[in-house]
Amino acid sequence: MAAIMPNFGLRQLPLLNKFRSTLPTSPPPSLYLYRSSSSMSLPVAVSSNVSSSSNEDSEEPKLNTGTLSITIEEPDNRNKNKKAKPFFPKRGETLELVCESLAFKGKGLCKVEETGYVVMCDRALPGERFVGRVTRKKNNYAEVTKVKTLSPHTDMVEAPCEYALHCGGCRTQNLLYEAQVRAKEEQVRDLVVHVGKFSYKDPDFNNMMKPIVPCDMQFHYRNKMEFSFGPKRWLPKEQLLERSEDANVYALGLHAPGFFDKVLNVDKCFLQSEPANKVLAAVQDCWRNHELGLSPYDCHSHDGFMKHLMIRSGRDVDTKLPQLMVNFVTSSYKPELLKPLVDKLSVFPEVVSIMNNVNTAVGNTSVGEQEYTLYGKATITEMLRGLSFEISANSFFQTNAHQAEILYKLVEDCADLKGDGSEIVLDLFCGTGTIGLTLAKKVKHVYGYEVVAEAVSDARRNAKLNGLHNATFIQGDLNKVSESFGNDFPKPDIVISDPNRPGMHNNLIKLLLKLKAPKIVYVSCNPATCARDLDYLCHGSVEQKLNGCYTLKSIQPVDMFPHTPHIECVCLLELR
Numbered sequence: 202m203a204a205i206m207p208n209f210g211l212r213q214l215p216l217l218n219k220f221r222s223t224l225p226t227s228p229p230p231s232l233y234l235y236r237s238s239s240s241m242s243l244p245v246a247v248s249s250n251v252s253s254s255s256n257e258d259s260e261e262p263k264l265n266t267g268t269l270s271i272t273i274e275e276p277d278n279r280n281k282n283k284k285a286k287p288f289f290p291k292r293g294e295t296l297e298l299v300c301e302s303l304a305f306k307g308k309g310l311c312k313v314e315e316t317g318y319v320v321m322c323d324r325a326l327p328g329e330r331f332v333g334r335v336t337r338k339k340n341n342y343a344e345v346t347k348v349k350t351l352s353p354h355t356d357m358v359e360a361p362c363e364y365a366l367h368c369g370g371c372r373t374q375n376l377l378y379e380a381q382v383r384a385k386e387e388q389v390r391d392l393v394v395h396v397g398k399f400s401y402k403d404p405d406f407n408n409m410m411k412p413i414v415p416c417d418m419q420f421h422y423r424n425k426m427e428f429s430f431g432p433k434r435w436l437p438k439e440q441l442l443e444r445s446e447d448a449n450v451y452a453l454g455l456h457a458p459g460f461f462d463k464v465l466n467v468d469k470c471f472l473q474s475e476p477a478n479k480v481l482a483a484v485q486d487c488w489r490n491h492e493l494g495l496s497p498y499d500c501h502s503h504d505g506f507m508k509h510l511m512i513r514s515g516r517d518v519d520t521k522l523p524q525l526m527v528n529f530v531t532s533s534y535k536p537e538l539l540k541p542l543v544d545k546l547s548v549f550p551e552v553v554s555i556m557n558n559v560n561t562a563v564g565n566t567s568v569g570e571q572e573y574t575l576y577g578k579a580t581i582t583e584m585l586r587g588l589s590f591e592i593s594a595n596s597f598f599q600t601n602a603h604q605a606e607i608l609y610k611l612v613e614d615c616a617d618l619k620g621d622g623s624e625i626v627l628d629l630f631c632g633t634g635t636i637g638l639t640l641a642k643k644v645k646h647v648y649g650y651e652v653v654a655e656a657v658s659d660a661r662r663n664a665k666l667n668g669l670h671n672a673t674f675i676q677g678d679l680n681k682v683s684e685s686f687g688n689d690f691p692k693p694d695i696v697i698s699d700p701n702r703p704g705m706h707n708n709l710i711k712l713l714l715k716l717k718a719p720k721i722v723y724v725s726c727n728p729a730t731c732a733r734d735l736d737y738l739c740h741g742s743v744e745q746k747l748n749g750c751y752t753l754k755s756i757q758p759v760d761m762f763p764h765t766p767h768i769e770c771v772c773l774l775e776l777r
C-alpha cells in the first residue's frame with residue numbers, strides 16, 4: 202500500500218506522487234544484492250554514539266564516518282538462495298558499472314555485473330553507465346572514482362550552475378529534482394529497515410514512513426554561505442591544460458569535493474540569494490588588487506590574512522526586506538586592511554552588518570576567538586513561524602529559513618500540543634531556541650539545552666525579543682549528562698531532540714528512556730544516526746544496556762537542501 206500523503210497545507214510535486222504510487226514495500230533493488238549474507242557493512246555516518254560536543258552546522262558536519270554492520274531482512278523468499286559470487290577488486294582496477302541508487306553522502310551505489318559486488322562512486326547518478334577505477338577497498342565494498350561516463354543517468358537535466366560538476370556544494374544539480382527527492386526517500390526507508398531494524402513486514406510500516414516533503418524553492422534557498430580564500434585556484438583535470446595560467450591566481454570560492462585545501466574559484470552561487478551574490482561579486486572584483494595588500498591564507502604554510510568570507514541573509518522584521526551580514530574571517534586583527542572592502546560593501550542597502558572574526562588557529566574553522574563589528578550591527582534578523590530572531594555571525598540558525606517554516610510546522614504537528622498552557626517541553630540541542638520558542642505560546646514552560654554559550658545567550662535574547670517569559674535556556678553538554686539531569690526541570694510532556702549529525706549520545710538515550718516523557722519528537726539531519734537512535738529508543742539494546750520503551754509512530758523526511766545529499770527527518774515516538 203502506498204503511503205498516504207498528509208496535507209500540511211503544502212504544495213506537493215505531482216511527479217512525486219506518481220513515483221509514490223510505485224514505492225516499494227520491500228527494499229529497493231539496490232539492496233537485493235546483499236541478500237545472500239545476513240550482515241554487511243555499509244558506509245554510513247555512524248560511529249558508536251559517543252560523539253563529542255561541537256558547534257557544527259547541521260549541513261556541513263564533521264562526520265565520524267565509519268562502517269556499521271547491519272542485518273539484512275529477507276522481505277520474501279524470492280532470492281533466498283541467490284548468493285553474490287566472491288569478488289575481490291584490486292586497487293587501480295577499472296570496472297564497468299551501472300549506478301543503481303544513491304546512498305550515504307549522495308554516493309552512487311553500483312554492483313559489479315555477475316558477482317553483485319558493491320561499489321560506491323562519488324557523483325555517479327542512478328542509471329548512469331560508467332567506467333570506474335577502484336581507489337579503496339573496504340570489507341564488503343569498494344570505492345571507485347569515475348573515469349568516463351559511457352551513457353548518462355536517467356532523469357538527467359542540465360545543471361544551471363557552471364560549477365555544478367566540480368563544486369563540493371551541489372552534487373546532484375543535473376539530476377531531475379523529483380528523482381533527487383525520490384532517492385532521498387528511498388535512502389531513509391533503507392536506513393530505517395537496515396539500521397533501525399524496523400520491519401517491512403510490520404503492517405504499520407507503510408503508514409509510519411511518511412512521504413518526503415520536497416522543497417518548492419530549489420535555488421537561492423541558503424541563508425548562509427561560507428567561501429574560502431586560497432593562494433591557488435583548483436581546476437578540474439579537463440580544464441588544467443587550457444586554463445593552466447588560472448591555476449596560479451588567488452582563489453575565493455568553494456572547496457573541491459573532499460579537499461579542505463583546494464578552492465574552486467566561484468563568482469556566483471545558485472544556492473544563495475541574489476543580494477548575497479552581488480556581495481560576492483563585489484569582493485571578487487577587488488580583493489586581488491595588489492594595492493590593497495590582501496593575501497589569502499595558505500592552510501599548508503599558515504601564511505596569509507584572508508581565511509573565509511561568510512555571507513548570511515535575513516529579513517528586516519518590519520519591512521521584510523532582505524538584510525545581509527558579511528563576515529570576514531582573518532588570521533589576525535588588521536581592520537585597516539579590510540577598510541577598502543568595508544567601504545565598498547557598506548554602500549549596498551542590504552548590508553546591515555560587517556563583522557570580522559579573528560581566528561589565529563591553524564585549523565580551517567570560521568569561528569573566531571575574537572569578533573569585531575566593522576560596520577553596522579552585530580546581528581541580522583530573520584522571521585520564523587511569526588517570531589523574530591536575532592542571528593549573530595556564529596550562532597546556529599536553520600540554513601533554509603523557507604523550508605524551516607515547514608519543518609517546524611511538522612514538529613508542532615507531531616507535538617500535538619493541547620494548547621491549554623499546561624505542558625512542559627524539553628528542547629534538547631536547542632541552538633538559538635527557535636523550535637522551543639515557536640511552541641512556547643501554547644505551553645507552560647520550555648527548557649532548552651545547548652552546548653554553545655553564544656547560542657544560549659541568543660536564545661535568551663530571542664525569548665525577550667518576542668515577549669516570551671516561559672522559556673529557560675541552559676548551557677550544557679548533552680553528551681555528558683549525569684544521572685541527576687532529570688531533576689533539573691519538571692517532568693516533560695514532550696521532548697524535542699534535534700542533535701547534529703553524530704546523533705544522541707548513549708548517556709542521553711539512557712536518560713530519555715528513564716525520563717519516560719509521553720512523546721519524543723526527534724528532528725535529525727542524519728538519517729543513519731537517526732535510525733540507530735530510533736532503534737535504541739524503540740527496541741533497546743542488550744549490548745548497550747538500553748530498555749527501549751517507545752513506539753515509532755511516524756518518520757517524515759524533509760528536503761531542506763536540494764541538489765545536496767543532506768536529508769532532514771522529523772520522527773514522532775510515543776511511550777508504550
Ligand SMILES: C[S@@+](CC[C@H](N)C(=O)[O-])C[C@H]1O[C@@H](n2cnc3c(N)ncnc32)[C@H](O)[C@@H]1O
Pocket residue numbers: 253254255256257259597598599629630631632633634635636650651652653656677678679680681699700701726
Ligand atoms: C541541528 S542543530 C539544532 C538547533 C535548533 N534546534 C534549531 O532548529 O535551530 C544542533 C544544535 O546542537 C548543538 N549541540 C551539538 N552538540 C551538543 C552537545 N553535546 N550538547 C548540547 N548541544 C549540542 C549545536 O551547537 C547546535 O546548536
